[in-house]
Amino acid sequence: MVFEDFPLSEGVRRAVAEIGYTEPTPIQAQSIPLILAGRDLIGRSNTGTGKTAAFSLPAIDRIDPETEGVQVLVLCPTRELAMQAAAEVEKFSRYTPWVKVAAVYGGASMERQIHQLKRGANFVIGTPGRVMDHLRRRTLRLSALRLAILDEADEMLDMGFREDIETILSQTPAERQTLLFSVTMPEPILEIARTYQREPETVAVGSGSARTAENIEQFYFDCPMGRKMDVLSLLLAAYDPARSIVFCNTKKMVDELTAYLTEAGYQAEGIHGDLRQSARTQVMAAFKAGRTRILIATDVAARGIDVDDVDIVFNFDVPLDTEFYVHRIGRTARAGRSGRAFTLISGRRQFGQLRDIMAATGAVIQRQEIPSREEILARRREAFAAELAALVPTEGAE
């Protein structure tokens, strides 16, 4: 693959050729077409893999010469990184003269930055603190922003910029495109993604957080169309987990499933964002205490769950994203224990999604047969007999 393969503008391609890049790096090859297509993106790759060009080149082409105001905003964790990125963007935009770059970071003259901004900057690169300063002074307005980019997002969060980032994003148009680049993908980043991105595409290169823990046994069950609830009920009966979490993709499904399992006699409770905080706290407390054995949750609602001994994580719906899968199943096998993750699929499309997850995580997710009612009964009888034997010594045995 070469840069010529991308639908980048003539000016950008010329600049890239002059700088001497011939082949795009993997993160560039995967990200650039998605960004040009207007998609929101979560990009993960190690340091030194060319993330700056991965977002800068398409960002330059997202600038409309006919529109006034700041159209692209890049947030970087430090002054040095902001300066570096700005210098690169200057080079990349050498043949697209309508692109006007301004760098705003702390420890430098406010006056000069204001001057740059006033000159009609449409591509702003800065640190969250200084961007906030300019927003407060109204020397920077983001009402025309088309593209927001969080570079080195994990580092920005580590440095405590979360609130600033949220304030800044809240002052941009809701229909903006949002990109998030990072070396690692800890939970707070996924939270930002869930809150501020729309159906983000994930591009992950190399090993990193996409790896799942080794002490989790991962299986999938191929369910007949429309029969997932029955299969889940069978699995709960067969494996009889003391504590399990069932993940759904929607609040509606959480409600339906909770009703179904409760009806079927299980101690199950649902948790999702529509519940009041007090209700959520109660549900969590009951689950922690073991009064509720099955917790049914959306990805968002599950963020506060810190229960160590979850035996099985069920993916009732196939997660929409690999990171969600990794995060969901990370709820089991904590504190050195082992655990199981069961994913229910139905139909070819879901099988395809599962394969994508396997490819991205490198994990082996094995097919497992759905237990029959007879097997379950036999297993329960055995378990019951064992329990009895433990309680009542059989005759003849001493």
Ligand code: ADP
């Ligand atoms: P990251 O942000 O992933 O840590 P950078 O964007 O800082 O990485 O890029 C690291 C180095 O690689 C920079 O010196 C950059 O100029 C160079 N580089 C980026 N893309 C390419 C490419 N396609 N071909 C050659 N060098 C590249």
Ligand code: MG
């Ligand atoms: Mg970088």
